[in-house]
Amino acid sequence: MVILMDDHMVHRGHGVFDTAAIKKGHLYELHQHVDRIIRSGTVAKIVLPFDRETIRRILIQTVSVSKCMNGSLRYWMSAGPGDFQLSPSGCHQPALYAIVIEDQSLFDSRGIKVVTSSIPIKPPQFATMKSVNYLPNVLSKMEAEEQVAFAAIWLDDDGFIAEGSNMNVAFVTKEQELLMPKFDKILSGCPARRVLTLAEGLVRVGKLRGIRVDNVCIDEGKSADEMMLLGSGVLVRPVIQWDEKVKGDGKEGPISKTLLNYILEDMNSGLSSVRVPVRY
Ligand SMILES: Cc1ncc(COP(=O)(O)O)c(C=O)c1O
Structure with missing residues (x-):
């Protein structure tokens, strides 16, 4: 090309x-x-x-x-x-x-480390769209790699947790709620939105008490039982350390692992509304 x-x-x-x-x-x-x-x-x-x-x-x-x-x-x-x-x-x-x-590789479900980004987040008008202006995203990914971390997490201009360099984030709170930052200042991620729907299955079987899309302050995020990254590149990736704070016992959280399985199942054999066949 x-x-x-x-x-x-x-x-x-x-x-x-x-x-x-x-x-x-x-x-x-x-x-x-x-x-x-x-x-x-x-x-x-x-x-x-x-x-x-x-x-x-x-x-x-x-x-x-x-x-x-x-x-x-x-x-x-x-x-x-x-x-x-x-x-x-x-x-x-x-x-x-x-x-x-x-890409034939299998999705990696091993827990990873993230750091807080010092690179400023894009203003909402630009963060809510996917333009080719990815310099802040590239620099925040490089900043993470310099600290032997997988991704950097942005806070928004009010100090709430926003998103990662090319993924969304979600948490499982102490009250067993799936908590995701609101999408008004960040990219509306397709896997993140899909996880909100698939997680309803976990509410039905009593593994989650509820699902909430809301402002998430940094203390709530850091003290949550589980943290995960969500995106087309990672699907659902458990986070086991954010800056110096190790999550729980340092192992991948059970809800993150289940949500990864749900989304893999959805990709492999989900409804026709989410899977478009290619005729080769
Ligand atoms: C800044 C940002 N947030 C979130 C996402 C996740 O969105 P999706 O996986 O739907 O592409 C991306 C994806 O590239 C991104 O660049």
Whole structure:
């Protein structure tokens, strides 16, 4: 694939993207991911290169011709090639780019360490969309790696727990509630939203007392029985240490492990509303 240097996404960061997982020849939550790139594109004032149905069809066809059965589909919408100016008025053809990344590895369920990010979080207008401006995310991931941690956690401008560098977070409180930060200042993660639905099964069998989406203060997060990262790249990943604070007995929490199994099951054999078959 060739992307021109004068594409507004390349030299001005005027592009949006999204990623959907490919599992056993199915695209997981494709509708949700397509809706999200269209929302991001609207905020970024990028004219849709095609209508929604055509975008969806092109994405499925791209996976089909790649013959990839397991991996991920990543796609971008850009204002397109132009004249190297700040204004996109010289960009006459918005573009859709898509690539398929093969990945046969199994999801890792080992507990990881996270640190608090010192890199400022993006303001809500930009944090709630998925633009290609990921410099803060890259720097916060590098900051984590420098401290031998997996991810860095952002606090929002009111000091509440926000999200990780490319994932959402959730907690199991002392009262056995699943607690997730509100989505008004962060990215509305597809696996995070799906976990909120799947966790209702744990409430029904009495393993959770309830599910709450709310502001989460740092003390509540650090003292929670369990913490987990949620995202397309990690699915559900138990956190066993945040900064110096080790969670519980330092072992992966049971609710995090069960939620990982639920989401894996959902990807492998869930409802047709979350699994779109690819015809190869
Ligand atoms: C900042 C941020 N938060 C949350 C997420 C999780 O979202 P999803 O897994 O739906 O892509 C991502 C994913 O890249 C992200 O970049």
